[in-house]
Protein backbone atom coordinates (compact mmCIF):
# COMPACT_ATOMS: atom_id res chain seq x y z
CA UNK A 1 0.00 0.00 0.00
CA UNK A 2 1.31 3.38 -1.05
CA UNK A 3 0.77 6.52 0.97
CA UNK A 4 1.40 9.89 -0.67
CA UNK A 5 2.25 12.92 1.41
CA UNK A 6 1.87 16.21 -0.45
CA UNK A 7 3.64 19.34 0.76
CA UNK A 8 2.98 22.70 -0.91
CA UNK A 9 6.04 24.90 -0.39
CA UNK A 10 6.47 28.59 -0.93
CA UNK A 11 9.66 30.07 0.47
CA UNK A 12 10.08 27.35 3.07
CA UNK A 13 13.88 26.91 3.16
CA UNK A 14 13.80 27.24 6.95
CA UNK A 15 11.11 24.67 7.65
CA UNK A 16 11.72 22.05 4.94
CA UNK A 17 14.67 20.22 6.57
CA UNK A 18 12.76 19.98 9.87
CA UNK A 19 9.64 18.75 8.11
CA UNK A 20 11.54 16.22 6.02
CA UNK A 21 13.09 14.74 9.12
CA UNK A 22 9.69 14.46 10.76
CA UNK A 23 8.28 12.77 7.67
CA UNK A 24 11.15 10.29 7.64
CA UNK A 25 10.41 9.48 11.29
CA UNK A 26 6.80 8.78 10.42
CA UNK A 27 7.87 6.57 7.52
CA UNK A 28 10.30 4.66 9.70
CA UNK A 29 7.82 4.09 12.51
CA UNK A 30 5.08 3.08 10.11
CA UNK A 31 7.16 0.62 8.09
CA UNK A 32 8.29 -1.00 11.32
CA UNK A 33 4.74 -1.72 12.41
CA UNK A 34 3.52 -2.59 8.92
CA UNK A 35 6.21 -3.36 6.31
CA UNK A 36 3.49 -3.33 3.68
CA UNK A 37 3.21 0.44 3.81
CA UNK A 38 5.34 2.49 1.42
CA UNK A 39 5.53 6.24 1.23
CA UNK A 40 6.06 8.88 -1.42
CA UNK A 41 6.72 12.50 -0.51
CA UNK A 42 5.56 15.00 -3.09
CA UNK A 43 6.98 18.49 -2.72
CA UNK A 44 5.30 21.15 -4.81
CA UNK A 45 7.47 24.22 -5.11
CA UNK A 46 5.10 27.08 -5.73
CA UNK A 47 7.58 29.48 -7.34
CA UNK A 48 9.71 30.05 -4.24
CA UNK A 49 12.37 32.76 -4.36
CA UNK A 50 14.65 31.24 -1.75
CA UNK A 51 16.57 27.97 -1.64
CA UNK A 52 13.45 25.78 -1.46
CA UNK A 53 14.04 24.34 -4.95
CA UNK A 54 17.60 23.22 -4.31
CA UNK A 55 16.68 21.78 -0.91
CA UNK A 56 13.94 19.68 -2.51
CA UNK A 57 16.32 18.50 -5.22
CA UNK A 58 18.81 17.48 -2.60
CA UNK A 59 16.15 15.40 -0.84
CA UNK A 60 15.25 13.77 -4.16
CA UNK A 61 18.87 12.95 -4.96
CA UNK A 62 19.24 10.94 -1.74
CA UNK A 63 15.76 9.51 -1.39
CA UNK A 64 13.91 7.68 -4.14
CA UNK A 65 10.52 8.28 -2.58
CA UNK A 66 10.85 12.06 -2.92
CA UNK A 67 8.97 13.41 -5.94
CA UNK A 68 8.59 17.03 -6.89
CA UNK A 69 6.76 19.48 -9.11
CA UNK A 70 8.14 22.98 -9.62
CA UNK A 71 5.86 25.77 -10.79
CA UNK A 72 6.99 28.41 -13.25
CA UNK A 73 5.84 31.11 -10.82
CA UNK A 74 3.78 31.45 -7.64
CA UNK A 75 0.30 30.08 -8.37
CA UNK A 76 -0.94 29.83 -4.79
CA UNK A 77 -1.45 27.02 -2.34
CA UNK A 78 -4.68 25.86 -3.95
CA UNK A 79 -2.90 25.22 -7.25
CA UNK A 80 -0.03 23.54 -5.42
CA UNK A 81 -2.37 21.14 -3.67
CA UNK A 82 -4.09 20.35 -6.97
CA UNK A 83 -0.77 19.62 -8.67
CA UNK A 84 0.27 17.41 -5.78
CA UNK A 85 -2.95 15.42 -5.91
CA UNK A 86 -2.56 14.97 -9.66
CA UNK A 87 0.91 13.60 -9.17
CA UNK A 88 0.07 11.39 -6.20
CA UNK A 89 -0.24 7.69 -6.91
CA UNK A 90 -1.03 6.55 -3.37
CA UNK A 91 -4.01 4.66 -2.05
CA UNK A 92 -4.03 7.10 0.83
CA UNK A 93 -3.13 10.71 0.14
CA UNK A 94 -2.34 13.42 2.68
CA UNK A 95 -1.78 17.14 2.32
CA UNK A 96 0.26 18.98 4.91
CA UNK A 97 1.90 22.37 5.28
CA UNK A 98 5.64 22.72 5.14
CA UNK A 99 5.83 24.81 8.29
CA UNK A 100 5.01 22.01 10.80
CA UNK A 101 1.70 23.68 11.65
CA UNK A 102 0.14 20.41 10.53
CA UNK A 103 1.86 18.04 12.97
CA UNK A 104 3.22 15.03 11.01
CA UNK A 105 3.02 13.07 14.26
CA UNK A 106 -0.74 12.82 13.71
CA UNK A 107 -0.27 10.85 10.48
CA UNK A 108 0.11 7.33 11.99
CA UNK A 109 -3.17 7.68 13.85
CA UNK A 110 -4.84 9.02 10.70
CA UNK A 111 -3.63 5.98 8.76
CA UNK A 112 -5.08 3.71 11.44
CA UNK A 113 -8.41 5.48 11.22
CA UNK A 114 -8.60 4.96 7.46
CA UNK A 115 -7.48 1.34 7.84
CA UNK A 116 -10.43 0.71 10.14
CA UNK A 117 -12.65 1.21 7.10
CA UNK A 118 -15.09 3.43 8.93
CA UNK A 119 -13.94 6.64 7.34
CA UNK A 120 -12.83 7.94 3.94
CA UNK A 121 -11.23 11.13 5.22
CA UNK A 122 -9.44 12.02 8.42
CA UNK A 123 -9.14 15.77 8.68
CA UNK A 124 -7.47 17.98 11.22
CA UNK A 125 -9.13 20.86 12.89
CA UNK A 126 -7.56 23.28 15.28
CA UNK A 127 -9.58 24.04 18.30
CA UNK A 128 -7.63 27.08 19.45
CA UNK A 129 -6.41 30.04 17.57
CA UNK A 130 -3.69 31.04 20.00
CA UNK A 131 -0.78 32.96 18.58
CA UNK A 132 -3.03 34.58 16.02
CA UNK A 133 -4.07 38.23 16.12
CA UNK A 134 -7.40 38.57 18.00
CA UNK A 135 -9.03 40.60 15.28
CA UNK A 136 -8.18 37.96 12.72
CA UNK A 137 -9.76 35.18 14.81
CA UNK A 138 -12.86 37.31 15.20
CA UNK A 139 -13.20 37.85 11.47
CA UNK A 140 -12.51 34.18 10.83
CA UNK A 141 -15.33 33.14 13.13
CA UNK A 142 -17.72 35.63 11.53
CA UNK A 143 -16.74 34.29 8.12
CA UNK A 144 -17.57 30.69 9.03
CA UNK A 145 -20.93 31.75 10.51
CA UNK A 146 -21.77 33.70 7.37
CA UNK A 147 -20.69 31.15 4.79
CA UNK A 148 -22.43 28.33 6.63
CA UNK A 149 -25.66 30.25 6.72
CA UNK A 150 -25.52 30.77 2.98
CA UNK A 151 -24.09 27.49 1.69
CA UNK A 152 -25.68 24.09 1.45
CA UNK A 153 -22.48 22.37 2.50
CA UNK A 154 -21.12 22.70 6.01
CA UNK A 155 -17.66 24.25 6.18
CA UNK A 156 -16.11 23.47 9.53
CA UNK A 157 -14.64 26.32 11.56
CA UNK A 158 -10.95 25.77 12.18
CA UNK A 159 -10.70 23.03 9.57
CA UNK A 160 -7.27 22.98 8.03
CA UNK A 161 -6.23 21.64 4.68
CA UNK A 162 -4.35 18.95 6.60
CA UNK A 163 -6.09 15.65 5.86
CA UNK A 164 -5.56 12.05 4.85
CA UNK A 165 -7.89 10.84 2.13
CA UNK A 166 -8.63 7.67 0.28
CA UNK A 167 -8.01 7.51 -3.45
CA UNK A 168 -11.75 7.88 -4.27
CA UNK A 169 -11.93 11.15 -2.41
CA UNK A 170 -8.93 12.59 -4.23
CA UNK A 171 -10.34 11.50 -7.59
CA UNK A 172 -13.57 13.30 -6.71
CA UNK A 173 -11.65 16.44 -5.76
CA UNK A 174 -9.63 16.33 -8.97
CA UNK A 175 -12.82 16.03 -10.99
CA UNK A 176 -13.75 19.51 -9.80
CA UNK A 177 -11.34 21.29 -12.06
CA UNK A 178 -12.44 24.86 -11.55
CA UNK A 179 -9.70 27.47 -11.71
CA UNK A 180 -10.72 29.52 -8.69
CA UNK A 181 -10.30 26.84 -6.14
CA UNK A 182 -11.56 27.23 -2.61
CA UNK A 183 -10.43 23.96 -1.08
CA UNK A 184 -12.22 24.28 2.22
CA UNK A 185 -15.45 24.35 0.23
CA UNK A 186 -14.39 21.68 -2.25
CA UNK A 187 -13.45 19.27 0.55
CA UNK A 188 -16.86 19.78 2.13
CA UNK A 189 -18.68 19.63 -1.19
CA UNK A 190 -17.39 16.20 -2.25
CA UNK A 191 -18.73 14.70 0.96
CA UNK A 192 -17.60 11.23 2.16
CA UNK A 193 -17.32 10.05 5.73
CA UNK A 194 -15.02 12.38 7.63
CA UNK A 195 -13.40 11.92 10.98
CA UNK A 196 -12.17 15.08 12.67
CA UNK A 197 -9.07 15.03 14.78
CA UNK A 198 -8.61 18.07 16.92
CA UNK A 199 -5.35 19.69 17.85
CA UNK A 200 -4.26 22.96 19.36
CA UNK A 201 -2.79 25.65 17.17
CA UNK A 202 0.91 25.15 16.49
CA UNK A 203 3.08 28.07 15.42
CA UNK A 204 5.20 27.73 12.30
CA UNK A 205 8.80 26.62 12.90
CA UNK A 206 10.50 29.06 10.56
CA UNK A 207 9.77 31.79 8.06
CA UNK A 208 6.50 33.68 8.20
CA UNK A 209 2.93 33.30 7.09
CA UNK A 210 2.06 34.32 3.54
CA UNK A 211 -1.34 35.56 4.56
CA UNK A 212 -1.92 39.22 5.23
CA UNK A 213 -5.25 40.40 6.55
CA UNK A 214 -6.36 41.65 3.14
CA UNK A 215 -5.35 38.45 1.40
CA UNK A 216 -7.49 36.55 3.89
CA UNK A 217 -10.34 38.98 3.35
CA UNK A 218 -10.21 38.45 -0.44
CA UNK A 219 -10.01 34.73 0.19
CA UNK A 220 -13.18 34.90 2.28
CA UNK A 221 -15.04 36.77 -0.49
CA UNK A 222 -13.73 34.26 -3.04
CA UNK A 223 -15.00 31.42 -0.89
CA UNK A 224 -18.46 32.88 -0.61
CA UNK A 225 -18.72 33.70 -4.30
CA UNK A 226 -17.38 30.27 -5.26
CA UNK A 227 -19.83 28.33 -3.16
CA UNK A 228 -23.08 30.19 -3.07
CA UNK A 229 -25.14 32.53 -5.20
CA UNK A 230 -27.08 33.69 -2.15
CA UNK A 231 -25.65 37.25 -2.26
CA UNK A 232 -27.26 37.74 -5.65
CA UNK A 233 -30.61 37.36 -3.97
CA UNK A 234 -29.94 40.36 -1.74
CA UNK A 235 -30.61 42.62 -4.71
CA UNK A 236 -33.85 40.82 -5.51
CA UNK A 237 -35.14 41.06 -1.96
CA UNK A 238 -34.06 44.67 -1.58
CA UNK A 239 -35.72 45.44 -4.92
CA UNK A 240 -39.01 43.91 -3.79
CA UNK A 241 -38.84 45.73 -0.50
CA UNK A 242 -38.23 49.16 -1.99
CA UNK A 243 -40.77 48.71 -4.76
CA UNK A 244 -43.38 47.79 -2.17
CA UNK A 245 -42.39 50.63 0.15
CA UNK A 246 -42.52 53.05 -2.79
CA UNK A 247 -45.97 51.85 -3.70
CA UNK A 248 -47.32 52.29 -0.18
CA UNK A 249 -45.76 55.75 -0.01
CA UNK A 250 -47.42 56.69 -3.29
CA UNK A 251 -50.82 55.53 -2.12
CA UNK A 252 -50.40 57.43 1.11
CA UNK A 253 -49.61 60.68 -0.67
CA UNK A 254 -52.34 60.21 -3.19
CA UNK A 255 -54.99 59.69 -0.51
CA UNK A 256 -53.65 62.55 1.59
CA UNK A 257 -53.66 64.84 -1.40
CA UNK A 258 -57.32 64.04 -2.06
CA UNK A 259 -58.35 64.48 1.57
CA UNK A 260 -56.40 67.68 2.13
CA UNK A 261 -56.91 68.96 -1.38
CA UNK A 262 -53.24 69.90 -1.73
CA UNK A 263 -51.86 69.29 -5.20
CA UNK A 264 -48.46 70.97 -5.17
CA UNK A 265 -45.91 69.42 -2.85
CA UNK A 266 -42.58 71.15 -3.25
CA UNK A 267 -41.05 70.57 0.19
CA UNK A 268 -39.05 67.44 0.99
CA UNK A 269 -35.86 68.16 -0.88
CA UNK A 270 -33.49 66.62 1.77
CA UNK A 271 -35.57 63.48 2.10
CA UNK A 272 -35.58 63.12 -1.66
CA UNK A 273 -31.82 63.44 -1.79
CA UNK A 274 -31.40 60.86 0.97
CA UNK A 275 -33.55 58.40 -0.89
CA UNK A 276 -31.71 58.89 -4.14
CA UNK A 277 -28.32 58.47 -2.48
CA UNK A 278 -29.42 55.44 -0.54
CA UNK A 279 -31.03 53.72 -3.50
CA UNK A 280 -28.14 54.70 -5.78
CA UNK A 281 -25.77 53.09 -3.29
CA UNK A 282 -27.85 49.95 -3.17
CA UNK A 283 -27.98 49.74 -6.94
CA UNK A 284 -24.22 50.16 -7.24
CA UNK A 285 -23.69 47.51 -4.57
CA UNK A 286 -25.95 45.09 -6.42
CA UNK A 287 -24.10 45.82 -9.65
CA UNK A 288 -20.79 45.19 -7.91
CA UNK A 289 -22.07 41.88 -6.61
CA UNK A 290 -23.18 40.82 -10.05
CA UNK A 291 -19.78 41.96 -11.27
CA UNK A 292 -18.03 39.64 -8.83
CA UNK A 293 -19.88 36.71 -10.30
CA UNK A 294 -19.43 37.81 -13.91
CA UNK A 295 -15.71 38.30 -13.31
CA UNK A 296 -15.49 34.74 -12.18
CA UNK A 297 -17.46 33.46 -15.15
CA UNK A 298 -14.99 35.36 -17.34
CA UNK A 299 -11.97 33.77 -15.70
CA UNK A 300 -13.46 30.28 -15.77
CA UNK A 301 -14.46 30.68 -19.40
CA UNK A 302 -10.86 31.29 -20.40
CA UNK A 303 -10.15 27.78 -19.09
CA UNK A 304 -6.49 28.46 -18.45
CA UNK A 305 -4.50 25.71 -16.76
CA UNK A 306 -4.49 25.83 -12.97
CA UNK A 307 -0.68 25.92 -12.90
CA UNK A 308 2.32 25.72 -15.22
CA UNK A 309 5.11 23.29 -14.44
CA UNK A 310 8.71 24.26 -15.05
CA UNK A 311 10.28 21.05 -13.82
CA UNK A 312 9.10 17.73 -12.51
CA UNK A 313 10.63 14.57 -11.09
CA UNK A 314 10.33 11.49 -13.26
CA UNK A 315 8.24 8.65 -11.93
Ligand code: UDP
Nearest residue numbers: 008009010046076077080097098099209210
Ligand atom coordinates in the same frame (compact mmCIF):
# COMPACT_ATOMS: atom_id res chain seq x y z
N1 UDP B 1 1.96 28.08 0.32
C1 UDP B 1 2.06 27.83 -1.05
N2 UDP B 1 1.85 28.86 -1.92
C2 UDP B 1 1.51 30.11 -1.49
C3 UDP B 1 1.38 30.34 -0.10
C4 UDP B 1 1.60 29.30 0.77
O1 UDP B 1 2.35 26.72 -1.46
O2 UDP B 1 1.33 30.99 -2.33
C5 UDP B 1 2.20 26.97 1.27
C6 UDP B 1 3.22 27.29 2.34
O3 UDP B 1 4.54 27.00 1.91
C7 UDP B 1 2.80 26.38 3.46
C8 UDP B 1 1.27 26.34 3.31
O4 UDP B 1 1.01 26.72 1.96
O5 UDP B 1 3.31 25.07 3.32
C9 UDP B 1 0.57 27.23 4.28
O6 UDP B 1 1.06 28.54 4.20
P1 UDP B 1 1.19 29.49 5.45
O7 UDP B 1 1.89 28.77 6.56
O8 UDP B 1 1.77 30.77 4.99
O9 UDP B 1 -0.34 29.72 5.84
P2 UDP B 1 -0.98 29.68 7.30
O10 UDP B 1 -0.49 28.43 7.97
O11 UDP B 1 -0.51 30.91 7.97
O12 UDP B 1 -2.45 29.65 7.04
Ligand code: MG
Nearest residue numbers: 097099101204
Ligand atom coordinates in the same frame (compact mmCIF):
# COMPACT_ATOMS: atom_id res chain seq x y z
MG1 MG C 1 1.35 27.94 8.26
